[in-house]
Amino acid sequence: MSEPIIRMTGIEKAFGDVRALKGVSMEVRVGEFFSLLGPSGCGKTTLLRVIAGFEEPTDGNILIGGRPMDGVPANRRPTNMVFQNYAVFPHMTVAENVEYGLRVRIKDRNERQRQVDDALAMVGLEGFGARHSHELSGGQRQRVALARALVLKPTVLLLDEPLSALDKKLREQMQSELRHLQRAVGITFILVTHDQEEALTMSDRVAVMFEGDIAQLASPQDLYRRPVDRRVAGFIGVMNFIDVRVLGAVPGGVEVDVAGLGRVVVPAEQAPGGTEGPIVAGIRPEMLTVLFDDSDVAARVTEGEIDEVQYFGDMTYYDVKIDGIGKPVTLAMRNTAGRRVLQPGDRARIGWGPDSVLLLR
Amino acid sequence: MRTVGKLTWLHVYLVVFLVFLYAPAVLLPVFAFNSSRVVAFPLSGFTFDWFRLLLDTEPLFDATRNSLIIAVITAVFATILGTFAARASTRYRFPWKKGVMGFVMLPLVLPEIIVGVSLLVVILQLGLNLSLWSIILGHVLICTPFCIAILSASFQGLDRSYEEASHDLGRSHFATFMLITLPLVAPGIIASLLVSFTISLDEFIIAFFLSGTDATLPVYIWGLVRFPQRLPSLMALGTILLVVSLCLLVAAEYVRRLGARRTGTEASGGFL
Ligand SMILES: Nc1ncnc2c1ncn2[C@@H]1O[C@H](COP(=O)(O)OP(=O)(O)OP(=O)(O)O)[C@@H](O)[C@H]1O
Ligand SMILES: [Mg+2]
Numbered sequence: 013m014s015e016p017i018i019r020m021t022g023i024e025k026a027f028g029d030v031r032a033l034k035g036v037s038m039e040v041r042v043g044e045f046f047s048l049l050g051p052s053g054c055g056k057t058t059l060l061r062v063i064a065g066f067e068e069p070t071d072g073n074i075l076i077g078g079r080p081m082d083g084v085p086a087n088r089r090p091t092n093m094v095f096q097n098y099a100v101f102p103h104m105t106v107a108e109n110v111e112y113g114l115r116v117r118i119k120d121r122n123e124r125q126r127q128v129d130d131a132l133a134m135v136g137l138e139g140f141g142a143r144h145s146h147e148l149s150g151g152q153r154q155r156v157a158l159a160r161a162l163v164l165k166p167t168v169l170l171l172d173e174p175l176s177a178l179d180k181k182l183r184e185q186m187q188s189e190l191r192h193l194q195r196a197v198g199i200t201f202i203l204v205t206h207d208q209e210e211a212l213t214m215s216d217r218v219a220v221m222f223e224g225d226i227a228q229l230a231s232p233q234d235l236y237r238r239p240v241d242r243r244v245a246g247f248i249g250v251m252n253f254i255d256v257r258v259l260g261a262v263p264g265g266v267e268v269d270v271a272g273l274g275r276v277v278v279p280a281e282q283a284p285g286g287t288e289g290p291i292v293a294g295i296r297p298e299m300l301t302v303l304f305d306d307s308d309v310a311a312r313v314t315e316g317e318i319d320e321v322q323y324f325g326d327m328t329y330y331d332v333k334i335d336g337i338g339k340p341v342t343l344a345m346r347n348t349a350g351r352r353v354l355q356p357g358d359r360a361r362i363g364w365g366p367d368s369v370l371l372l373r
Numbered sequence: 374m375r376t377v378g379k380l381t382w383l384h385v386y387l388v389v390f391l392v393f394l395y396a397p398a399v400l401l402p403v404f405a406f407n408s409s410r411v412v413a414f415p416l417s418g419f420t421f422d423w424f425r426l427l428l429d430t431e432p433l434f435d436a437t438r439n440s441l442i443i444a445v446i447t448a449v450f451a452t453i454l455g456t457f458a459a460r461a462s463t464r465y466r467f468p469w470k471k472g473v474m475g476f477v478m479l480p481l482v483l484p485e486i487i488v489g490v491s492l493l494v495v496i497l498q499l500g501l502n503l504s505l506w507s508i509i510l511g512h513v514l515i516c517t518p519f520c521i522a523i524l525s526a527s528f529q530g531l532d533r534s535y536e537e538a539s540h541d542l543g544r545s546h547f548a549t550f551m552l553i554t555l556p557l558v559a560p561g562i563i564a565s566l567l568v569s570f571t572i573s574l575d576e577f578i579i580a581f582f583l584s585g586t587d588a589t590l591p592v593y594i595w596g597l598v599r600f601p602q603r604l605p606s607l608m609a610l611g612t613i614l615l616v617v618s619l620c621l622l623v624a625a626e627y628v629r630r631l632g633a634r635r636t637g638t639e640a641s642g643g644f645l
Contacts, residue, residue: 066537086540099538103556112552113542164542 015078017042017168017200018063022072025058032058034224035072040168040202045194047203047211050221051247056204059221060170063202065089077167092161093170096177098153100145106132106156107141113164131163134193151182158193168200175210187214208248212236220244236296238284242372245294252300252341256293256371266371268293272336273314276366283371291371297329297344299368303361304352310363316341318358328353332362401615405608412604423609433610436593440574443505443589447512448570454513455520455565460554462521463528481518488514489582496583503585511579516569523568527561560628567625571618 016039025033032055040046048056061067063074065086074081076090092113101109110128118124132138135155145153154174161169174190175183191214194201205211211218212232219229228240239245242253255271265279270293283291303310316332319340328347331340343362347353354360408418427433461467462474480488492511496503535557539549555562577591584592594610597603 064541066541086537087543087545091541093538093541095534095538097532097534099532099534101535101538101553112539113544116543116548160542 015042016040017077018202019075020063020072021074023059023062023069023074024071025055025062025067026070032224033062033069036224036226037072038219038226038229040200041217043198043200044216045191045201045203045214047205047215047218048221049205049208049211049218049247052206054221055224056206056221057172060093060172060202060204063168064091064093064170090167091170092164092166092168093172094154094157094161094174096172096174098157098174100148100153100156100160102145104144105141106137106143106145106148109145109156110141110160110163112160117164127163131159134162134196135159136189150178151186154178154186158190162193162197162199166199168202171201171203173204173206175205176207183210190214212248220247238281239294239370239372240285242292242294245370245372250297250342250344252295252297252339253372254293254295254337254341256291258287258291258371265366268369268371270369272334273312273364276312276369278366278369278371282367282369285371285373287371289373291373294370294372295341295364295368297342299364300332300341300343301363302330302343302345302354303363308361308363311365312363314362314364316360316362318354318356318360320356321354323353330354330360332360334362398615401608401611404605405612407605410602410605412608423606424613426606427609427613430606432588432593436588436590439505439584439587440590443508443512443580444570444573446509447516447573448566450509450513451516451520451569452524452562452565454517455524455569456558456562458517458521459524459528463525464533478518478521480515481522483515485515485576485578486582489579492579493582503583505587507583507585508580508589511583512569512573512576515576515579516572519568519572520565523565524558524561527558531557563625563628567621571621 018038018040020039021037023033023036024031036055036059048059050056058067062069063076065081065084065088081089100106101112104112107128110131111124114124114127118127128141129138132141135158137152137155137159140148140152140156145156148156157174171190175186178186187210190201190203203211203214212235215232217229217231218235219226220235221227222243228235228244230238235244235248239248239251242251245251246253254273257269257271259267259269259275261267262277265277266283266287267275267277269275301308301310303313314334316334318330319333320331322329326347328345330343330345332343333340341362345351403416404412405423406419406421407416408420408422409416458474458477462470467473488511492507492514493503496507501507531554535553536549539553540546544552575591576589577595580589581592581595588596594607597607
């Protein structure tokens with residue numbers, strides 16, 4: 013693997029008594045789409061601002077492109093930022109906004125003009141150069157902010173929740189545009205978001221943050237399939253947590269007794285955080301199936317009663333009451349051709365297996 | 374019916390209030406064009422004499438020039454100081470901030486006579502001569518708090534991310550201040566210039582204490598009041614001042630709205 017574009021070690025940041033960052037260490041690879049994901053107040057923005065140079069870390073150091081960044085101010089870092097509110101300068105036109113950072117770098121006016129035009133074309137804003145920010149929609153403003161940052165060809169582009177102010181449809185459109193743009197320009201993107209779906213669909217890798225530290229840094233698939241603990245598991249997608257008792261290690265895994273479901277041997281890789289201390293069993297909704305016909309088989313079968321039904325068209329989510337499990341268990345079924353939708357009160361046979369179960373600390 | 378009664382009383386109150394507020398100002402132009410030397414009704418005829426008389430009054434021009442010089446320099450200095458103070462107080466945390474800002478704002482409530490007398494004592498003790506500059510000093514002192522109050526509102530309304538974005542795009546703090554901060558708080562700066570200019574222009578007590586041989590306009594006018602026969606030309610002078618300040622106010626409001634329209638912000642508040 014090549015040298016990381018950003019390497020952080022032991023980054024601490026305190027605001028008075030508040031420890032916003034508690035020794036964050038991580039590496040970001042060249043050209044990847046990297047996301048910082050976490051609940052509100054976990055320190056995502058602070059970490060991004062430390063990278064950008066707006067906040068001086070209390071401790072720890074940071075290398076960008078192999079260069080130490082101690083004491084390097086924001087205007088001399090090879091990073092550019094797209095702000096949450098876009099911060100498009102209201103007293104300048106779109107073209108002047110995009111040209112703003114270039115003016116000190118490129119003396120030749122024609123060359124500058126050409127680059128501004130290219131940048132505006134890249135984000136699909138040809139012909140908008142003469143407008144002011146109040147004459148633009150939210151999505152267009154965001155494109156201006158993108159063009160303004162990308163025209164400087166930063167080593168790393170930082171984006172602080174750039175999509176949170178947009179409505180759902182526009183947000184989804186911008187998600188795919190951002191992804192395409194990132195592939196096209198090949199610049200490393202670091203995106204801050206509290207929307208796990210956004211992080212999973214857009215990123216090459218995601219760092220999940222809780223309370224000022226990174227809980228897990230992994231690819232979207234690994235995050236979803238192998239969360240290191242129950243906090244991460246609960247934050248990414250839907251997860252059923254069920255009480256479990258560890259019976260002991262056996263060849264090929266750990267034997268456990270899952271409340272309501274019974275004994276099962278769980279393969280070792282499905283306990284990514286180990287089985288020391290208090291653990292809980294985690295089962296994703298799609299890892300449980302309703303066995304509609306007597307001929308349907310599964311490794312393990314249990315009985316339950318449908319409590320609630322949520323119909324999404326392509327999928328149906330059932331909350332199923334199973335004896336021995338306190339809370340109804342959520343289960344997801346694809347609505348394939350001819351498949352029935354059960355009603356609350358229906359009894360159903362539920363299929364599962366050893367590979368359905370994650371053991372989480 | 375109670376509500377109607379209430380409304381009527383409020384109406385009466387409003388009318389009385391407005392009459393007290395504006396009647397004297399309306400009387401100014403009326404008597405400025407009245408041909409009688411006595412300022413009293415009934416009016417005797419129309420004349421431009423009092424204005425003509427003003428044109429022949431040499432000391433009036435000196436006083437006006439002095440006042441304008443003082444007001445302009447005061448407005449510029451007070452606004453510059455106010456800009457720095459307002460920015461510091463809204464952007465930075467520093468030790469004893471509350472105390473320091475309280476001290477800076479104190480002249481707002483300090484009786485002017487105290488400022489005037491104490492400055493006079495200090496200047497004389499230092500062995501300096503009274504001049505226009507001593508008045509400017511006093512005026513800057515009392516105007517700066519007003520400027521800070523006006524500009525603090527502007528800086529508070531200025532989203533910090535604009536400055537950060539500019540810095541992030543490779544510009545120095547100084548360039549950011551000149552290219553982003555100042556244009557965005559320009560309406561506040563214009564208001565601050567205007568307010569301090571106006572305060573300085575008609576300030577009397579400090580100017581009276583600190584003027585040496587060069588009188589300002591208010592001090593000169595005060596001198597005139599003692600001569601009843603000069604009263605009509607005083608009215609003419611007052612009329613000119615009234616018109617000038619109205620023009621200034623309208624111009625400032627126009628500029629402010631222009632700025633607001635350019636940045637697309639709501640053109641609410643302001644003077645008119
Ligand atoms: N300038 C500041 N002064 C004091 N405390 C701050 C400051 N900036 C952030 N904090 C605190 O640091 C913690 C992390 O804040 P941060 O803004 O990084 O969270 P976040 O993950 O971006 O949250 P959100 O999703 O709500 O934007 C919070 O507890 C916050 O109150
Ligand atoms: Mg944030």
